[in-house]
Amino acid sequence: MKTRNALKVIPAFILVYLALCPNLLADGHFELGFHYGTWNLNLLGDWVEDGLSEVLETEFKDVILEEIQKDYPELQDPVYDQTVEFDSGGHNYGFEIRWYPGGHAGSFSLGVSVEKTKMDVQLTEIEIDMTFQDGSAFLGQADGDIILNPLTFLLNVRWDILPKSPIHPYITLGVGAAAFSSIKDDIVSYGWLGELQLAGGPTEKYEDEGSKTIQEIKEDLEDEDFPLSFLPFIQLNLGLKGKLAQNIHLMVDAGIWNGFTIRGGIAIRL
DSSP states (O other), X not given: OHHHHHHHHHHHHHHHHHHHOTHHHHHOEEEXXXXXXXXXXXXXXXXXXXXXXXXXXXXXXXXXXXXXXXHOTTOOSOEEEEEEEXXXXXXXXXXXXXXXXXXXXXXXXXXXXXXXXXXXEEEEEEEEEEEOTTSOEEEEEEEEEEEEOOEEEEEEEEEESSTTSSEEEEEEEEEEEEEGGGTTTXXXXXXXEEEEEOTTSOEEEEEEEEEEEHHHHHHHXXXXXXXXXXXXXXXXXXXXXXXXXXXXXXXXXXXXXXXXXXEEEEEEEO
16 A cells, blocks of 8 residues: 555656746656666675675575474574675566646757566575584585566656756666566575584585565465565666667666666667
8 A cells, every 4th residue: 555655656746846936837848768777686796785685694594404403493592694706687678758837949848758677686606504503514505596577657757967968978877666566576596405404413415495575475474564465666876878860769778676787778759
């Protein structure tokens, strides 16, 4: 409900903006645009790895400990440590409508867009170290894949710098959100294996793999707060805009979109 109400603010804001400034309808113009590009998290490096390690720690610890305790219920309260390495990739495309209140020579514009993004985060190597009070220890490796396909509604503002120039730079700032319904069927998959060295005893091998949808993960958490009731997005792009014909422009930009994007597109002024 909160997500739906938040998304209603975008068209409401535009209607109020135009209602308070009726003269802008006569002087300004609309612009339609389409863009496509790549997406990844790799430039964020250690920050993402630390965040993923913190998020995944409880999940892997509980899953592995549950398997071990089926055979050795006396093993309790381990000291757990893990490190995570990742890779990522994906794409983003979207359609937007922009309003330039200052007309063809105007610099400022207000835009609304619908964005579809594939966000694939591969957990390429997870090193796990679990030590029990009696001296037993589990050493293992894990990997996984998180694939999200959010549909995002975005409100942004843009400033074209030297807009009369045939080729000119611009900067875009925006905020938006994807509803939980657009990611609830997306998949999180994992696999792990390792060896349990019992104190003064033999070595046991353990392994498992599985996958869950985001909806299933939410249901498993029961009454706990679920961190993805909606997925917020922040946009900060720097780009270049070039005039191809009288009312047609080509665009290329790069920047932040809950990760890093490089995009190209076309804009048609009406």
